[in-house]
Amino acid sequence: MPGKVPNALSGVELPDPHMDIEDYDPDADLMVLNMGPQHPSTHGVFRVKLIMDGEVIVKAVSYPGYLHRGVEKLMEKLTYAQITPIVDKNDYVSPMINEQAVNMAFEAALEVEVPRRARWIRTILAEMQRVASHLVALGTFTLDVGGAIGGGASIFMYTFRDRELILDLFEELTGCRFHYNTHTVGGQRHDIPAGWAGRAIEALKLIDQRLDEFFELVIANPIFQDRSDGVGILPRHLALGLGLGGPIGRASGVDLDLRRDAPYHCYDEIEVKVPTRTTGDCTARFMVRYEETRESLRIALAMLEGVPEGPICSRKAVNSAASVKIKDGEVYVGVESPRGELGTYLIAGGQGGQGPYRLKIRPPSLHAISVIPYLLPGNNISDAIAILGSLDPIMGEVDR
Amino acid sequence: MDTIAAIWDTIFTNPWLHGLFFGIVIATVALTLVAWSIWFERKLAGRMQNRVGPVFVGPAGLLQPLADALKLMRKDFVVPREADKALFILSPVLLMFFALASLAVIPFGPDTVIADLDLGVLWVLAFAGLMLFPLWMAGWTSNNKYALFAGMRAVAQGISYEVPMLLMALVPVIYAGSFNLQDIVRYQADHSWFIVWPPGPGIVAFVIFFIASLAEGNRIPFDIPEAESELIAGVSVEYAGMSYGLFPFTEYLHSMIASAMASVLFLGGWSGPVFPGIHWMLLKTAILFTVILWMRWTLVRFRSDQLMRACWRWLVPISVVVVCAAAVLRYFLLAGGAP
């Protein structure tokens, strides 16, 4: 339609994902192509069965579950202190935020207050982890759109090089580059070493500069713009209906950010500017993540200037399996992870109070994957890969 | 000494021996250069990505291509059960054959050419076009849907981009008045490079020829037929071992030939002051090859329909206009133009 560009707010006609394939055109020669669990581009082990008419996808059926490890069942026999290192591995790209979500649920059930310094540090770590996670998302999207051997790989290397600076800082703080086990019920386990704040400020400023380079290399490039403009438009009503709230929802006009609208920890003391778009295509999701990275850098830099003094944990250190006892309670806590709202629903009281009766995790990537049968039909494979890349699913948290 | 001079004379005068001797020499040199271009590319890519590239095998990683070749030769050559066996095995071989055959007419020096054909330009372009045929064969006979996709896309892209490539190769032909590559280079050696004078069509033709050769050779940004993130390895997805190795090898060889052709047609080939011709020829080819590699490691790829649109909506009309402009300028500006 000349002159009218479809976007997330206008009524975009989406194909029916539940259509029975026999009802499709009987003269068409349909082919089943399996974008199988081993595939260099899908983020993790994830299978999508594509039914194609020539080069155009007619129906897409997704089969998650290849990475199911029974985490929630495992929680029923673990104590509260043991859960944190296990839950690190759900959304394995942003472990700080996973730990924060789970420990906030425990603290809410125990009704224990976290000291101010610990809350401040948790916020800084969450923002730095958000930067690191978005760098991964930006890099892997360009890798999908460009080449694994080729232009995409260069850009991917640049984002990972910058992410290494953050990971080095985390190593100085906790001892592990990745999967830290540094949050605990009541606060933190590791305190900021001497000089860490100064080094962190330097590193984050460097990443900010490098993002300018990234902009010029990728976002301003018309080939990249051609690949992702107008591809995979997600209408706002579908995003709301499927429960998408993170960068994907914000790219489609859902102006929701838990850091601003339901602030926890120290987010009520700082101003969080939330980027939104209304176009809802891959470029919008990419740009929302890019702008969120800038915003998180700004927040972390501002907070690193004035870390308050005090203890970092309001309970004594865990020194046995029965250290943390929660008699009963039922809480739900939602935090803003780089992919959306990461929720933890805890029913306490199992194992004699030492562990949860049921711990359910609401993974934002699971909701992201559920748009695939809606978005993929009508595109060809190149666009399908671009859409999957822009949704940035992490299979660890989809399957748990 | 006399016998050596006598042997040398017979080689030069007897066309069969001349072709055979120079064929062996140039083919060997070309294949060695291609093998070490793998080293060069990996070092260049490494530096562009802030890492070092191969360093372990040999000093500064120089024996890496040898290690790669040995590794590939050791691997198990698997033929899928439902595949068309003869054509499956023949495809990479044919690909290599056509790529090497197009080397036959490229002049590396005033006397260094295997076959001084009067239709040199057509020879090279014909073999570049023929190379699509084994690619498609590999895609079809692999009995694999991903390979089929890649093969179809490769053919569609290849035959589309042949049109601007041919048209732009006509521009030096119009200027020099001959299809013979040595004549084209001699004309540029005596007058000036076609990219510079006559002004206008030369540089546009060079750019379009370069882009079209990139698309013929399935290089980024036109490498949709081999897009790894979508189609894993493109047509060569079912191949293993050295038969797989021949596919990227031929891709590099084709890139080198495209660079050599671009430098012969537009940049003056072996002409240049002071140094002997072959040095200039290799230098120009190397510079263009580096630009090809540089583009590969920087840009993201086009989608196939955008690729097609770029060709048919932009490159072909511009090529037609450029050819006409070249003919007009030749008439007025170049020696031997106006009757």
Next chain:
Amino acid sequence: MKYIYRSFLSMWVTFRNIFRKPVTDLQFPRTRRERADRYRTSFALVHDEHGEEACIACKKCQMICPSDIITVVAGKKAESPRTGKSRGYLDDFTLDMNACIFCELCVQVCPTDAILMTRNAPRPEFSREDLFLTREKLFANEPMVTWATATKLAEMQDPDRGQDKPASAGEESTEAEAS
């Protein structure tokens, strides 16, 4: 055309990067870079400051481990030669590095600071059995311990930690010579 112009701008960015110092300048197996003070890779059982084995085989580490990789076999209780009091002794201790998730919980719960983590570069082995840390290997790792002991971690997380202590002077006494 803007494609060609913008592509050249992108290529200029990659060109500039050629002249930056490569991040992977050190070649990994030949040289290893200096890791952070708190970096944790492997384990060690230590002797206390009087030379006795610190481990009293209380099995708290075995109970807290989320991956169930520690197996402690307690020996007979005996009198300590130094204090004369009866204390537990360790018979056998196995830690399966194949499955360790490096969570540091075993270090945190130890009442006698017996099991610590080390900072040495982990050695790859050729078989799974070699990755089981036996009692001998664990005691052999003793010189390479890093800073974290249960006491220090408890101090760091103490809710009554002094308000007058400046926050930026973190608890930094590392007892390690890293290898």
